[in-house]
Amino acid sequence: MTSRDESQTFDRRTLLRGAGLAAAMALPIAALADASAAARAMTPDELLQNGAATPDELFRNGEFAEAARGYRRRLHDDPEDAHAAARLGYIALLSNRFGPAETFLSRAVDLDPGDVASRRRLAECFVRQDRHARAVPLLRQTGDQRDAAFARLTGTPWRIEGAAGTRVPFHTLDPVPSVEAALNGGPGRKFLLDTYGTLDLSAEAAEEAGLRALATVPGGVADNKPVTIYLGVLDSLRIGRIEIRDLPVQWIDMRRPPLPDGSQPAGVIGTTVFYHFLTTMDYADRALVLRRRTEAQRRRFQARARRSGASVLPLWLAGDHYPCTLGAVQDSGPRMVTLDMGGIGHGLDTTAEIAERLGIAVDRDHPLPGNGPTLYPITAERISLGRASGRDVRGHAAEKVFPGFPGPGQSAQFGFDLLANITHEFFKPYAITFDYGGMDFYVAGG
Template sequence: MNHERRAARECYVACEHNQKSEMKFTTISIALAGAAIFVLASVMRSQSAAAEPTAESKQSEIDSANRLFQAGKFAEAGKLYSQIVAQNPKDYLATLQLGRIALLSNRLDDTKEWLEKAISLRPGDADAKIMLAQAFYRRDDFQKAAAALSGVDVSRNKLIREQYPTLNVAMLESFKGQTPYELKGNGTSTRVKFVKTDPLPLVNVRINGGKEVTFFIDTGGSEVTLDTDFAKELGVPEFGAVQGTFSGGQHTEVRLGRIESLALGDWTVKNVPTAMLPLRQLSEGFGVKQIDGIIGTTLFYHFLTTMDYPHGGLVLRRKDAKSLEEFKTQSSGKRVTVPMWMASDHFMVGWGRVETLPPTLLFVDTGLMGAGVKLAESVINEAGIKLEQNKATKGAGGAGTLKIVPYTVHQLSFGDIKEENVPGLYDGPFPWENMFGFYLAGMVGHDFFKPYAVTFDFQNMQIFLQ
């Protein structure tokens, strides 16, 4: 990442050089001018020129900020974008990027402020409206989310299709007069025992007050997802379909709906958006009679959530400062904190390192089964990792059968956690490598996290491993 930092420094030097050159010209003008009025006019013109960067220096700042963003240096990029906006409050692209960075950081007040400003600068541009809708979505204000999408061709918009597929206006408006993710239950936390931990954690839940059914946990998913046949049995309403992107670059149709309630342990969550996919076909691979659904990141987002692999349980705590303080006080042993950002509607990302390559952002996907890591092909090649083609197998993905080729990463880090000889898999293109405007090297999965209790704190955007 050194070249991004070097580019940023060069940008500052260029701007400073331009300003000093213009001030030197002012001095010469003053020395040669005889009339006081000419001197004053010359000084005013020169000071104005010094205050406004040249087109070249401005473009250099934008380019430097964009490179920092692409490298995942969001704070550094934000400082440069802020400088650009301070110099030119009508700069739409810098304003939009400040809104994007705030959304990645889950600073939703800042997100709203910057994106509303961006909309005022370009009322016809869809990107700011879509990200503003996502900010309202994260606040469970579905009516404002729907209103923010006014004028956006939701069904055809590329940003919605690729990053925010749950922004379905009909689904959002169906919650009018209701509170999405309304929590019913006593106490400060609830614990649900894993039915199994491998190949992925399974838990029993109850949907719409019915009998217990088995779901697997997958932070690579967003909303709670139901098997399509199970959803039909429940009479789940449908609000349309989107194209889902899955492992290996595969695509398949995902239908959108909602359920009245989901019960986990002693708590019940009411008014829950859902997706629908054919999941029962995966049951044999999990070694259980029937898989009926998935718990994804969006449900976790509403709690201080712990996947306690060593003790075989899922812990949900109320999402407030008191719960976080109690968690820190009660938890024992060494705790490692990893800052995170959230791209799209559920992609938790944090800094890690593959072999001896420079640090890079990695996606937290606990649903990566049978491995601890999956890397983009470009990273595999750059790191000199050998694919074991003679051990290739076929496996089930979210959108069909995949050829899975194993490999080993000798050193893999996520935050300050470092593991050796981590099993990896290659199953085709890594579709999220450049999807979000910044570089993602791959994902960290089940086998990497299994030795730890992993806690997701969405208020302060950090992941704890202990």
């Protein structure tokens, strides 16, 4: 299921992603709250028990386990508390705990039939399990044009054939990594890799693959012209020794930044594909590694990760393609961040407000060129994901949050605050692995 809330603003990042999906209105991110010394000394559970923090406040701060305990108490006291049920279901969905997610989201929808967000998240719960038939009736009831279009896609999606795993060399490292893949048995084409993306083709690649649009939806405006998104089903995507059959796909008629040789990429391979594997983007050795999501594969990988001293961090998935974990910028301490391979020429995205609160100078004298909202250069002295760290990391700061801005720009639609988005340049010394079975994120090397 592709996202309904990406930006209508087509800067270099949006062009790379090729999405242009209908945007939800993003609200300004809540400021990083100042807490009293006494409150800072309390644990999240103590804050909850002492009334110093509500479950909603803990949720917004990314303290999901503690927030869930508070919502369970509320639901125990009032079994018809639809909001508590909805939040418990959402928290479970973020961690791919499908049983509790289905139970609580179903309860939330029963208690409040007008809760479109919970209905959509319940559909996402089934989509993540490739249970398309269970998702369709829910998607038809949201009143959203994109949901209705996705519900028209038929068949059993995401059948995986071929080897147990494959390693494919990067064709390019910059502007972002790319690999060779083949559509519908055709010749190999170059695809960009982007964890902030879905599976998105160029119009030319879609035509060459013989794709037929099953539905269309409006996708915003580019170069003062309306953009149409075409939705269909791709028979086959072959990456190395693995073939994936019957994939939902989209394409739009606009060009992306060229590869270094001047050629146009055939599209973007993103998290909706990576999600179906134990996926490693090995920046250091320049390769994409896909392993089938079996328990045996996971155990072998975990053993190697332990031997290599890799950092292991929690992984959450917001929407269908926004991976989140805990990261630190400057002296912030671990806070919620998003993980994005698609930032051209930089390693950090945040807002000017957050940057200045963290003591990062915002260069307002040299705004970055582009047609979208204003971005300024920043340089963070320190960024870390677990033990992996970067020094003097160049980044972008937005003067204000706008739809599609990575990291903090997604805070309103996710419901929890994000400190930043960690992106391309930070990852270059490392191999990063997404385990959507165990919901762990690994960073090795450096």
